[in-house]
Amino acid sequence: MVKRVALTAIATATFTLSLQAERISGAGASFPAPLYYDWAYDYHKATGKEVNYQSIGSGGGIKQVGSRIVDFGASDKPLKPKKLDKKRLYQFPAVIGSIVVVYNIPGIGDAELRLENKDIADIFMGKIRYWDDKAIAQDNPHLKLPHEKITVIHRSDGSGTTFNFSYFLSNVSEDWRNEIGVGKALSWPTGIGAKGNEGISNLLKQTPYSIGYVEYAYKKRNSFSAATIQTKNGKWVKPAEENFIAAAKYASWDPNKHFYQILALQPGDNSYPIVAATFILLPREKNETNKKVTAFFDWAFKNGDESAQRLGYIPLPQSTKDMIRAYWKKHNIDPSN
Amino acid sequence: MRGRKAINALVLTLSTVSAVIGLIFLFWILWTLASKGFDAISSKIFIYDTAPPGREESGLRNAIVGQLILVGVASGIGIPLGILAGTYLSEYGKNSKFANFIRDISDIMMSAPSIVIGAFVYAVLVAPVGHFNGWAGSAALAIMMIPIVLRTTDDMLNLVPTQLREAAYALGAPKYKVILQIVYRGAKAGIITGVLLSIARIAGETAPLLFTSFNNNFFTTDLNEAMPSLTVTMFNFATSPYEDWIDLGWAAAFILGSFVLGVNIIGRAIVKKKKG
Numbered sequence: 001m002v003k004r005v006a007l008t009a010i011a012t013a014t015f016t017l018s019l020q021a022e023r024i025s026g027a028g029a030s031f032p033a034p035l036y037y038d039w040a041y042d043y044h045k046a047t048g049k050e051v052n053y054q055s056i057g058s059g060g061g062i063k064q065v066g067s068r069i070v071d072f073g074a075s076d077k078p079l080k081p082k083k084l085d086k087k088r089l090y091q092f093p094a095v096i097g098s099i100v101v102v103y104n105i106p107g108i109g110d111a112e113l114r115l116e117n118k119d120i121a122d123i124f125m126g127k128i129r130y131w132d133d134k135a136i137a138q139d140n141p142h143l144k145l146p147h148e149k150i151t152v153i154h155r156s157d158g159s160g161t162t163f164n165f166s167y168f169l170s171n172v173s174e175d176w177r178n179e180i181g182v183g184k185a186l187s188w189p190t191g192i193g194a195k196g197n198e199g200i201s202n203l204l205k206q207t208p209y210s211i212g213y214v215e216y217a218y219k220k221r222n223s224f225s226a227a228t229i230q231t232k233n234g235k236w237v238k239p240a241e242e243n244f245i246a247a248a249k250y251a252s253w254d255p256n257k258h259f260y261q262i263l264a265l266q267p268g269d270n271s272y273p274i275v276a277a278t279f280i281l282l283p284r285e286k287n288e289t290n291k292k293v294t295a296f297f298d299w300a301f302k303n304g305d306e307s308a309q310r311l312g313y314i315p316l317p318q319s320t321k322d323m324i325r326a327y328w329k330k331h332n333i334d335p336s337n
Numbered sequence: 338m339r340g341r342k343a344i345n346a347l348v349l350t351l352s353t354v355s356a357v358i359g360l361i362f363l364f365w366i367l368w369t370l371a372s373k374g375f376d377a378i379s380s381k382i383f384i385y386d387t388a389p390p391g392r393e394e395s396g397l398r399n400a401i402v403g404q405l406i407l408v409g410v411a412s413g414i415g416i417p418l419g420i421l422a423g424t425y426l427s428e429y430g431k432n433s434k435f436a437n438f439i440r441d442i443s444d445i446m447m448s449a450p451s452i453v454i455g456a457f458v459y460a461v462l463v464a465p466v467g468h469f470n471g472w473a474g475s476a477a478l479a480i481m482m483i484p485i486v487l488r489t490t491d492d493m494l495n496l497v498p499t500q501l502r503e504a505a506y507a508l509g510a511p512k513y514k515v516i517l518q519i520v521y522r523g524a525k526a527g528i529i530t531g532v533l534l535s536i537a538r539i540a541g542e543t544a545p546l547l548f549t550s551f552n553n554n555f556f557t558t559d560l561n562e563a564m565p566s567l568t569v570t571m572f573n574f575a576t577s578p579y580e581d582w583i584d585l586g587w588a589a590a591f592i593l594g595s596f597v598l599g600v601n602i603i604g605r606a607i608v609k610k611k612k613g
Contacts, residue, residue, distance in 0.1 A: 023555070025468065025563055037389040040554065050555045052563055055573075068467050201578035221390070222578050 023050045024292050028061015028074030029160050030196040031097055031215040032278040036074070038307045039300045046303070051296050055196060059158020059184050065089065065281045072293045073281035076160020077184060078260045088284045090331055091258040092324045093277035094297060096248050096314040098216045099165050100226035100239040100274075104204050105131060105146065110225040111238045114139040117230045117273065121173030123211060124152055125180065126190030131209060146209065152191025153203050153212035158184040161197060164276040165213045168264045172230075172273075216244070217312035229273065232265045237272050241314070247271035248314050255327040275314070287333060294328050295335035301325075367594070374591020377584040386556050387570060390579035397589055399556040403565040404593075406558060407471060407550055408540050411478035415539075416532055418479070419486025426487070427494035428516055440491070443484035454480050455545035463549055471560035474550025478539040485538060489531025493524040526607050533604035537597045543568040567593050 026036070033055035040051040056064070058075040065073025066087050074094070084091055101120055103113060115123075119135050122128045128135055132145040155162045163184045170177040180186055194203045200212045201222050216239065219226050226239040237243050250266035253259050263275045280297065282290045301324075305315040316324075328334040385396030422439070430436025454477050462473035497520050505515045521528070543566075551563040552570065567589045575586035 023557075023562060025551075025553075027551075034390065037554065041389050041392065044555065052553045052555060054552050054554075054563075067464060069463060069469060071468075195576070198577045202576060205578070218578060 022048075022292065023052065024071040024289060024296065025052045025054075026061075026072040026074060026280075026293070027054045027056050027064050027070045028281075029058045029076045029278055030055040030198060031058075031076045031161050031217075031276075032074060032095055032313070033197075034217055034221070035095060035304075035308055035311050035313055038311065039296070039304045042303070042307065043296055043299055047299070049292070049296070055198075057157040057196065058160030058163070062087075062281065065283060068283055068286075071283075071286070071289045074278060075281060076276055076278045077163040078262065078277070078279050079258075079281070080260055081257050084258050084281075090282040090284055090290070090327075090333065091260070091279050092297075092327055093253070093259050093316060093320070094280050094300070095308055095316060096244070096251075096263070096275060096277045097312075098239070098244040098247075098272055098275040098314070099161055099168075099213055100216050100219050100224075101211065101213055101229060102204060102219055102224040102226050103211045104208055104225070105148075106208060108143060108145075108225060110223075111228050111240070112140075112143060113225070113227045114236060115227040115229055117168075117172035117234075120227075120229065121169045121176040123150055124154070124169065124188075124191070125176060126152065127175075148209040151207050151210035152188070153194055153200050153207065153210050154188050154191050155185075155195070155200065156193030157195050159196075160184065160276070160278065161213065161215055162186060164262070164264060164274060167262055168274045171265055215312075220312035231269060231271050231273055232267055233269070235269055237270060239272065241312070243270050243272040244275050244314050247273070247275045248317075251277070251320070253320055253323055255323055255330070259324075259327075277316075282333065284331075290333040291335050294333050298325070298335050367598075370587075370591050370594045373587040374594070377588035378591060382585070382588055387554055387565070387574075387585070390577070390582050395581060395585065397567070397570065397585060397592070399553065400565045400567045400570040400589065401592065402556065402558065403471070403550070403553070404540070404567040406560065407474050407478060407546070407564060407566055408536065410471070410475035410560065411482060411539060412532075412536055414475065415479035415482030415535070416486055419483045419535070420490050420528065420532075422483070423487045423490025424494065424516060426491045428512075428520065440488070443487050446480075446484040447488070450544075451477075451481060451542055452544040452547075455547060455549055458545065459548045469549065469551035469563040471550050471557075471562065471564035474546045474564060474566065475560070477545035477549045478542060481542065481545060482535045482539050485535040486531055489534070490524075490528050493527030493531065494520055496527065497523040526610070530604045530608050533600050533607075537600040537604070540600070541568060541593060541597050543572050 033053065036053040040053055044050055058077050061073035061075050064070045079089065079091060101115060115136065116139060119128060122135065129150060130147055131150055132147045137145055163182065166180065166182045166186055170182050192203065194200045197214045197218045200214050201218050204210050204212045204224065205222065228236050228238050231237045246268055247263065247266045250268060250271065251261060251263055253261060263277055265273045282293060301321045308315045382396040383398055385394045386399040387397060388395035426436050426439060458473050458477040462476055463469055501519055501523065502515055505519045546566050546569050550566060552573065553563045553565040557564060571586050571589040574582040574589065577583065
């Protein structure tokens with residue numbers, strides 16, 4: 001009897017509450033996750049609509065939106081137009097971030113350590129094994145590098161951050177290109193794996209003399225030290241916001257290719273070499289929910305730039321936002337429609 | 338003689354040391370949970386939902402309510418099914434081939450990795466439906482629960498002496514009456530304990546929920562939607578790099594730990610009372 005009453009109560013509550021809120025769900029990249037949480041929180045406050053975003057990695061995001069389990073997916077790795085056609089997905093960028101090489105060496109501060117791009121590849125391949133290796137020391141004559149083993153920390157899950165990082169390494173190191181290549185998940189020759197940008201951040205904090213790669217927002221939040229690396233032409237460039245913006249300026253988006261573009265290694269003297277846009281994926285046949293998703297991003301494009309900057313992301317320029325709105329209109333998933 | 342005594346002393350010491358080591362870890366865990374969790378507990382936790390890092394109005398309300406609903410619904414499905422199946426085994430199936438087959442299967446199910454159950458439920462209740470939902474999470478938990486309840490019910494009913502049943506039959510009671518009024522009554526304490534332990538067992542599970550009920554940053558009581566749970570929230574928060582989230586993770590661990598410990602203690606107390 002008691003059970004029946006309880007069940008009826010639950011059923012009634014379920015029914016009444018399900019009529020109230022408008023809900024959409026998304027999953028994927030951990031790289032923009034702190035920002036999407038933040039946007040969703042403020043969007044809920046402003047409109048009462050709920051956007052439930054869960055960080056499960058870009059690989060998971062592509063898979064779950066591909067099998068239509070979530071309303072939108074998020075990936076740091078843009079899908080090629082052909083693949084989008086095959087999976088029946090739309091794609092547009094949401095925000096730009098950058099990937100920084102972070103280290104935990106007691107006594108060496110932020111941006112003090114200089115790493116040549118090809119040396120980064122050698123460290124992550126296990127070819128440079130000690131912090132006082134000649135290759136590192138010659139670029140850092142003013143630093144006292146410890147004779148300690150380098151602990152490499154990399155992602156263990158399918159990751160868009162790994163994709164963008166390995167894309168960069170493949171373009172600066174022939175060895176990397178031949179032996180390891182580009183991908184969301186790699187067979188790492190050395191180091192320990194961690195899940196998500198969160199996992200790398202945690203492990204890096206706990207492990208002295210370690211090195212890893214995270215989205216800049218995670219570096220900012222945790223006050224990690226990040227290495228000064230090189231532009232496409234070999235000039236030293238600090239992991240600083242103005243240098244990310246300098247690189248992002250060179251992006252040339254093409255809505256006809258569903259904005260497919262990899263932003264690494266842009267030209268220019270101040271262009272930080274590992275910037276990456278993060279993308280939203282929408283199932284093509286779901287017009288109605290897509291409009292709810294674009295309504296959220298439309299709101300975020302209008303009201304979310306400040307949050308993005310506070311958290312260490314680079315908002316899309318106005319021209320790109322307009323281009324994305326036109327793209328929505330063209331495909332009939334415009335929120336006002 | 339002397340040799341035997343020496344061996345006795347040695348074995349006694351070794352087993353005492355092992356027991357003490359086990360207890361040390363148990364109390365270490367409890368102490369860590371209590372000290373870290375207690376600091377993180379505040380009334381805010383029960384008032385506000387999970388929020389992005391660094392926000393003032395941040396709590397665990399949605400996760401606590403979600404957890405209660407998930408475990409409640411799982412119990413609603415799992416307990417009756419488990420008790421009925423256990424009753425069948427003990428009172429009808431007895432030692433038949435079929436009954437023993439079910440016993441073996443449920444033993445295997447009991448030791449099945451919970452993540453495998455999660456994957457199964459994803460394939461059956463998430464993929465065809467087209468979205469993560471609370472029902473799937475509850476179903477996964479219920480699947481874990483059924484074999485536990487089934488086996489304890491079976492064992493407890495078997496402990497009721499056959500003579501008692503025969504006496505009831507001799508008085509002319511039909512079988513269903515014998516089961517309901519004689520056998521159940523005799524095994525009540527044991528069954529309740531089994532049920533409580535099975536609730537404690539599933540309340541702390543994360544793996545079967547990861548891709549069934551998923552998680553939700555918002556408050557919901559709608560089982561057709563992705564549903565937050567303390568365990569998944571704890572997993573996400575404890576592995577996050579944000580101080581305030583890590584604190585909330587400890588608070589979640591404390592709440593969950595207290596719940597599981599409480600249920601376990603109640604279970605033991607019932608057994609003790611029955612015996613004493």
